[in-house]
Amino acid sequence: MSKKIFILISFVLVNIVLHAQVKAGERLVFAGSYEVSGLMTNIAQLTMSTSSMQTAKNNYLHLRLEMATFNKWDSYFKIRDIYESYANPTSLKPSLYKRSIFEGGYSKTEKYTFQPDGTTVKSVVKRGNRPEKQNSFKIGAATIDVVTLIYKLRTTNFAAMKPGSAVSFVLVFDEKQHPVSVKYIGKETVQAGNLGKKECYKLAIVANTNKLKGKDKNLIYLTADAKKVPALIKFSIPVGVGQLTLTSASGI
Amino acid sequence: MNRFLIILSLVFGVLGVVLTILPFGTLALIPIALAFIFALITVFRQREKLFPKLVLVIVFANFLTVIGKEVFVKDVVEVDEQFETIKQQSEQDAQKDLEGLE
Numbered sequence: 001m002s003k004k005i006f007i008l009i010s011f012v013l014v015n016i017v018l019h020a021q022v023k024a025g026e027r028l029v030f031a032g033s034y035e036v037s038g039l040m041t042n043i044a045q046l047t048m049s050t051s052s053m054q055t056a057k058n059n060y061l062h063l064r065l066e067m068a069t070f071n072k073w074d075s076y077f078k079i080r081d082i083y084e085s086y087a088n089p090t091s092l093k094p095s096l097y098k099r100s101i102f103e104g105g106y107s108k109t110e111k112y113t114f115q116p117d118g119t120t121v122k123s124v125v126k127r128g129n130r131p132e133k134q135n136s137f138k139i140g141a142a143t144i145d146v147v148t149l150i151y152k153l154r155t156t157n158f159a160a161m162k163p164g165s166a167v168s169f170v171l172v173f174d175e176k177q178h179p180v181s182v183k184y185i186g187k188e189t190v191q192a193g194n195l196g197k198k199e200c201y202k203l204a205i206v207a208n209t210n211k212l213k214g215k216d217k218n219l220i221y222l223t224a225d226a227k228k229v230p231a232l233i234k235f236s237i238p239v240g241v242g243q244l245t246l247t248s249a250s251g252i
Numbered sequence: 253m254n255r256f257l258i259i260l261s262l263v264f265g266v267l268g269v270v271l272t273i274l275p276f277g278t279l280a281l282i283p284i285a286l287a288f289i290f291a292l293i294t295v296f297r298q299r300e301k302l303f304p305k306l307v308l309v310i311v312f313a314n315f316l317t318v319i320g321k322e323v324f325v326k327d328v329v330e331v332d333e334q335f336e337t338i339k340q341q342s343e344q345d346a347q348k349d350l351e352g353l354e
Binding site: 031036037039041042044045053055056057058060062064066068069070071072073074076080084086095096098100111113115116 | 274275276277278279282325327328329330332335338339342343346347349350351353354
């Protein structure tokens with residue numbers, strides 16, 4: 001009997017430790033900059049926020065990433081993007097993923113509904129003024145969306161990993177499944193906005209896609225503490241390189 | 253040679269002004285630095301001429317403008333009512349979609 005209680009308590013504690021990083025009311029603000037002629041130019045602000053959503057039967061964790069250009073850029077190239085996911089607060093299994101982008105006049109909306117059978121996603125995609133396109137496709141049981149991936153990373157125990165080892169995920173993006181692995185490179189100290197200088201887990205995104213370029217050029221730095229706050233994100237895409245620097249973190 | 257140098261300083265000076273007006277931040281310092289160097293060489297070669305000195309002063313003023321913008325003008329995101337409405341509408345739609353799944 002006492003063994004069962006011990007196992008139960010251990011299970012609860014492990015879950016608390018694993019998922020303590022993602023809670024409602026968190027707000028992380030990043031300054032997004034892009035390299036132009038070797039100099040980083042501030043372009044946009046990215047905000048990652050979490051909140052709860054209560055429906056008639058369930059409670060969901062609403063994970064939202066929104067990006068908006070700084071007002072000095074709005075006249076030249078206005079960006080207003082929203083990426084959001086509604087996931088189970090404990091397992092972070094997504095039920096709904098939505099994407100709404102407006103980039104310099106180009107607009108696109110996507111909605112992926114993860115069906116209760118766990119193996120099907122129904123998608124609705126709309127590009128600009130074109131008619132809406134509906135689709136349905138099969139996914140694996142562990143397939144997640146790109147927003148959930150960021151938060152899933154924050155529940156991964158990198159302290160137990162050796163540099164060079166990786167964790168694998170399957171992402172659904174652009175109506176396809178993409179295998180993605182995240183390689184733990186090591187620890188590095190970086191500036192983390194209002195949190196000051198923090199020792200971070202340095203992680204590289206490895207994906208077989210033409211959207212990301214270079215080896216170990218797409219990096220995420222998560223603070224090496226219980227919160228695992230993303231402090232710095234570096235990306236290398238076909239049109240250049242840039243980075244997202246944490247400026248403020250609240251509600252963590 | 254002097255005419256070539258002053259033309260170069262003018263070209264880079266104009267490019268510096270354009271990049272200062274556009275929101276490229278410190279990127280404008282590259283043409284400004286080149287314009288300054290060419291104007292300075294011209295001033296040393298033609299000490300009696302006023303025009304190279306004038307170009308040098310304008311380029312320096314441009315440099316101060318870029319630094320001033322970097323130091324005093326903060327990057328802010330404008331409150332966008334339309335964007336806020338889209339976010340609210342998206343949340344309402346999501347609630348309906350999630351309830352439809354249950």
